[in-house]
Amino acid sequence: MGRPEKPIPDPVSPLGRLAVALRNGRREAGFSYAVLSERTRTVSPGTLQRAASGAVLPRLEVARAFARACGLDVAEVTRLWHAAYQRSLGGRAAGRTREPEPRPDLVENLRGLCAALEELRQANGAPSFRMMERRARAAGKELSRSTAFRISRGTAPASTDCLEAFLVACQVPPRGRAVWFDAWLRAQRQAVRARQDAVGREELKQFEAVVADTSRGQVSQETAVRMLRKAGFDAMERYRRFDAPWTVECLQCGARFRIRLSDVVLMRATCPDCPKLTEHVREAWAELLTNPSGLLSRQLVRALRAATVLPARLQRDHLDVPVFVADRTTLRALQSGAWHPALEDALRRHIRRPFYLDVLLVHDYDTMPAVRTGQRHRRLAKAAGLVDSPLESSPAMGQLVTETRGTATEGSARTAPGLPGRWKPTSNSGA
Structure with missing residues (x-):
């Protein structure tokens, strides 16, 4: 008769219950540990004896081999092993378990x-x-x-x-x-993105060193503000870092948003509201042509339909709306300024921002023949980039005279957006 087995240290613990189940299975089968080792073919008798000792947690494969050799329920032994394993992770209380499988x-x-x-x-x-x-x-x-x-x-x-x-x-x-x-x-x-971000940060650091004006290879506050204003923005807070978000204001439309100085230097920073401004102005112009208030005369409505609204500019609180006039008859009808209040009302319904309206009439008739003057001027305006639709290129046209009618200060000279340098619009709003 062999020596009796040592008692299980804690038979009511999860590890003890596993050992009790293994011992009972061996006794009911009537096998010694040597016979069990032969039946498992891979596990030694000493390993099987330690698995049933209740002192150490065996590997799951050992417990399953023990159960199969004794004819026990392998699923039940697996459940007892997981309970013992969860307890060994940190002394969890009985009845409180977690998912044994990862996520x-x-x-x-x-x-x-x-x-x-x-x-x-x-x-x-x-x-x-x-x-x-x-x-x-x-x-x-x-x-x-x-x-x-x-x-x-x-x-x-x-x-x-x-x-x-x-x-x-x-x-x-x-x-x-x-x-x-x-x-x-x-x-x-994620690893590829992290490597790309690291490479991008290193490239930005080298690029900053090229444009930097300090010995540390960084851009100073004064230089950053100068670069920002050159790009058409104004700083609303102190400059922090070359690749840090910076709150700025667009000098064109007054919109506030956040950009990085690195994007400004690389010419990748654009105002998100400037395209919307032109769209809102055109929507207001289309509403004006319907004469919703009924206060405009038929002659004025015909003149407005013959004119073309060009891309507008909202600089600070001054809204410049250039209007291309194709013939002298239309010019005489629109010079009165009686239609400005109706245009301003329509604009305020579409632009949710305070502004000071300034209407500019763009025209030139001295250099063009009298035949098909309107069509010719429209084509020239579009070819020059005043209108967004592409057309065939045309000869250089002469000076455009821009008359301002509205609430602008008398004698203030303005340049309509998109006009080439050879076109010099002037303002005679006080006339």
Whole structure:
């Protein structure tokens, strides 16, 4: 008769209940540990005896081999092992458990992927790296012990084949591997973005050193403000860093937004509201042509329909609306300014910002023949970039005279947006 086994230290604990189940199964089967070792074919008698001692937590594969050799319920033994494993993680109270399997769908980077793979290995009974190598080889996969060790210590799998071999070694079924492949792809994309961001930051640092005016290779406050104003913006706060967001105000339309000085220097900073301003002005012009108030005469409405509104500019609180006039009859009808209040009312319904209206009449008749004057002037205005529709190129036209009618200060000279340097519009709003 052999020596009796030592009593289980704590038979009511999760680890003790696992040991009790294993011991009872061996006694009911009537096997010694040597016979059990022969039936398992891979586990030594000493390892089986320690598994049933209740002092240490055996590997999950050892507990399952013990159960199969004794004819026990393998699923029940697996459940008892997981309960003992959860208790060994940090002394969790009875009845309070967590999911034994990791969550690969929550993986965002390579570090999280490696942590999830290690949790998967621990949930599978923490098999040795030699055992993982044998499992992968039995399934036709290549996974060395050193590779499995590096993955469990934080080095991400280099390929999907390596990842699949690790999953096979952790006994993940084929239907459960797709979510791990998705996690690997997400982590790889994030790593690529991180490398690109690092390269971009280094390039910006070198570019800043080129345009910097200080010995430290950085742009000073004065130089940053000067670059900003040259690009058409005004600073609303102190300059902090070359690639830091900076609150600015557009000198054209007065809109406030945040940009980076690096984008300004690279000419990638644009005002988001300036295109909207022209759109709102055209919407107001289309509303004006319907004469909703009924206060405009038919002659004025005909003259307005014959004219063309050009891209507007809102500089600070001054809204400049240039209007191209194609013939002298239209010019005489629109010079009165009686239609300005109606235009201003329509503009205020579309532009939710205080402004000071200034209407500019753009015309030139001295250099063009009398035949087809209106069509010719419209084509020239569009070819010069005053209207957004592309047309065939045309000869250079003479000076455009711009008459201002509205509330602008008398004698103030203004230049309509988009006009070439050879066109010199003037203002005689006081006439």
